[in-house]
Amino acid sequence: MNELIGNDIEKAAELLVAGQLVAIPTETVYGLAAHALNEEAVANIFKAKNRPPTNPLIIHLANKEQISDYVTTIPGNAHKLIERFCPGPLTVVLPAKDIVPSIVTADRATVAIRIPAHPVAHRLLTLSGIPLAAPSANPSSYISPTKAEHVLHTLGNKVSYILDGGECAAGIESTIIGFEDDIPVIYRQGIITADDIKAVTGVVRVYSGTATLAPGMSAAHYSPKTPLLLTDNIETQLQQYKAKSVGIITYDNYVADIATDRQILLCTDTDLGSAARNLYAAMHTMDNSGYDIIIAKKFPDAGIGRALNDRLQRAAAK
Numbered sequence: 247m248n249e250l251i252g253n254d255i256e257k258a259a260e261l262l263v264a265g266q267l268v269a270i271p272t273e274t275v276y277g278l279a280a281h282a283l284n285e286e287a288v289a290n291i292f293k294a295k296n297r298p299p300t301n302p303l304i305i306h307l308a309n310k311e312q313i314s315d316y317v318t319t320i321p322g323n324a325h326k327l328i329e330r331f332c333p334g335p336l337t338v339v340l341p342a343k344d345i346v347p348s349i350v351t352a353d354r355a356t357v358a359i360r361i362p363a364h365p366v367a368h369r370l371l372t373l374s375g376i377p378l379a380a381p382s383a384n385p386s387s388y389i390s391p392t393k394a395e396h397v398l399h400t401l402g403n404k405v406s407y408i409l410d411g412g413e414c415a416a417g418i419e420s421t422i423i424g425f426e427d428d429i430p431v432i433y434r435q436g437i438i439t440a441d442d443i444k445a446v447t448g449v450v451r452v453y454s455g456t457a458t459l460a461p462g463m464s465a466a467h468y469s470p471k472t473p474l475l476l477t478d479n480i481e482t483q484l485q486q487y488k489a490k491s492v493g494i495i496t497y498d499n500y501v502a503d504i505a506t507d508r509q510i511l512l513c514t515d516t517d518l519g520s521a522a523r524n525l526y527a528a529m530h531t532m533d534n535s536g537y538d539i540i541i542a543k544k545f546p547d548a549g550i551g552r553a554l555n556d557r558l559q560r561a562a563a564k
């Protein structure tokens with residue numbers, strides 16, 4: 247048994263209070279957590295991930311009542327979305343109070359806040375009594391972790407402890423929402439879709455600009471070391487890569503004429519929630535299988551399919 251991984255929530259809480267880095271489970275992906283108000287501890291997150299200091303962090307809180315400790319105002323629509331989706335896979339970007347260290351916000355006037363729904367994360371936040379700054383627990387720009395072992399393999403030598411909470415139920419990162427004159431603007435798509443937001447607020451925009459408002463959304467991200475190709479038509483692409491060793495990530499049905507042990511089927515139907523849950527684990531497995539190239543099938547461009555295509559497009563970008 248590896249002592250670095252375990253399910254001792256009290257140990258994790260003590261380490262975090264003492265300023266150490268601990269990988270923690272959430273319902274989206276594992277986070278690399280530190281005491282959000284301890285600047286030295288937060289600086290170690292950036293070092294461990296090799297993350298650019300210009301990319302701000304999300305603060306995780308135990309419950310929504312604590313949000314007003316860290317933000318100056320909560321616009322009406324933000325309030326409605328928090329009531330509907332928190333705790334859960336939603337991150338809200340709001341004007342920051344001075345108590346939030348500038349290393350967390352990367353010197354921005356806003357701070358990103360999330361209340362995770364994972365019971366272990368909730369217990370840890372309650373027990374430690376501190377806010378936790380936590381990006382996804384992967385080296386910067388690599389695939390996010392959805393199992394404790396993913397963290398062990400990529401950041402195992404950088405953390406004091408990996409709190410194991412099992413496989414992440416949602417599997418892709420939270421939906422991030424900012425507000426412009428109270429209009430919700432989606433900076434990062436997720437399991438909570440634009441339609442879900444619109445159903446609550448009556449209005450929503452999807453941010454399509456460059457990095458200014460959503461600094462972490464660079465074109466190349468979530469990338470395996472193995473080249474990844476995203477396509478509507480795997481069969482045609484396979485003709486082109488005949489001479490290569492190819493791994494396939496698909497959904498719905500296996501690709502004909504290719505051994506199934508070279509393929510990962512993300513879901514056996516079109517339940518894209520299961521596809522989201524399995525996507526990163528599939529990418530980790532494929533990346534460790536020694537293929538020349540990974541070919542992935544594009545999802546229908548609607549609902550959760552949009553969030554999945556977003557991740558795959560960034561994984562495919564150079």
Ligand code: TXA
Binds near residue numbers: 303339418420433459
């Ligand atoms: O599901 C999640 O959100 C996971 C779990 C661990 O909570 N966390 C996560 O963190 O994905 P990270 O750091 O990998 O992605 C957070 C994103 C980055 O793209 C960052 O630029 C953006 O949130 N962000 C953070 N603060 C922001 C702010 N004040 N304004 C705009 N974007 C912000």
Ligand code: MG
Binds near residue numbers: 381382390
């Ligand atoms: Mg990340």
